[in-house]
């Protein structure tokens with residue numbers, strides 16, 4: 238047992254996992270540094286808040302909190318099926334899409350299995366796979382920081398059970414075209430589950446992009462993940478979902494906690510899905526924010542990477558952890574990419590115009 242002070246035998250594959258470090262919460266920064274009016278651009282949240290219709294629905298749902306939620310999420314699954322044009326039997330709700338990643342690892346992996354994923358990408362794939370005792374094969378991104386689908390397919394062997402893809406990819410904002418994905422699926426054995434995480438689907442502007450969700454009936458080994466945490470502005474509510482073949486939902490439902498989507502989560506998500514006005518406004522604010530930030534960084538001579546998401550990487554040319562600390566002191570929370578293998582990059586998401594200005598001002602001062 239590695240560095241385990243307890244007498245309780247915890248498996249090595251658990252002790253070898255480093256806990257996920259989330260973006261620093263605003264309250265924590267303000268408590269530690271004694272500052273106010275800070276700005277958080279570190280967790281790709283919606284700077285507009287949440288849909289007022291969702292908040293009203295959550296308020297109304299509070300009267301039903303003494304009852305267990307509908308374990309089958311009937312209304313929300315029907316709304317999602319309608320929204321996506323897929324079969325409601327092929328939808329599983331999660332306490333955030335993080336939980337779906339965990340459930341997939343639980344039902345598909347036994348110790349010694351292999352999982353293929355891009356690197357860097359979303360860390361929960363690695364954590365959940367290793368938590369199930371699997372061996373992770375991390376495939377580096379290509380030179381333009383895109384997922385190397387060719388190489389990912391090549392790495393699949395007869396012990397591979399899951400391939401994770403993230404499109405657009407977090408933390409790079411890069412994407413792959415639908416045509417390339419269809420070719421990729423042709424090359425993957427139907428015994429290997431391909432998980433496509435589309436957490437940032439709503440922000441994509443490139444017409445070569447397309448969701449993989451409509452392929453789930455054709456490929457029983459395909460799972461597509463979505464979330465209400467980003468474009469829908471409901472990160473604190475914890476609701477995400479997976480779209481998949483109904484045979485796969487039946488497998489996941491064997492271990493899913495029956496009440497994993499709370500009463501307010503189900504009500505809020507249904508209302509959020511119906512509030513297209515708020516969603517479109519949120520997407521427009523993000524696009525305007527990204528364009529304004531790119532234009533300003535161009536003027537400042539600071540290098541950044543193109544994105545299809547609501548966040549992007551900035552090459553600050555200095556140790557990212559130091560820039561992160563210096564920005565914190567100015568009340569701006571960004572994400573250091575040092576632990577993702579990019580020692581000189583930070584990641585930020587688009588905020589409101591005033592928040593973007595605060596970021597640019599602080600970055601200019603820190604780099605001066």
Ligand SMILES: *Cc1c(COP(=O)(O)O)cnc(C)c1O
Pocket residue numbers: 281332333334335336359403407434436463464465466467472475476477
């Ligand atoms: C934010 C994010 C999620 C969403 O997680 P939730 O648990 O639904 O909040 C999933 N995947 C990626 C790549 C993300 O960046």
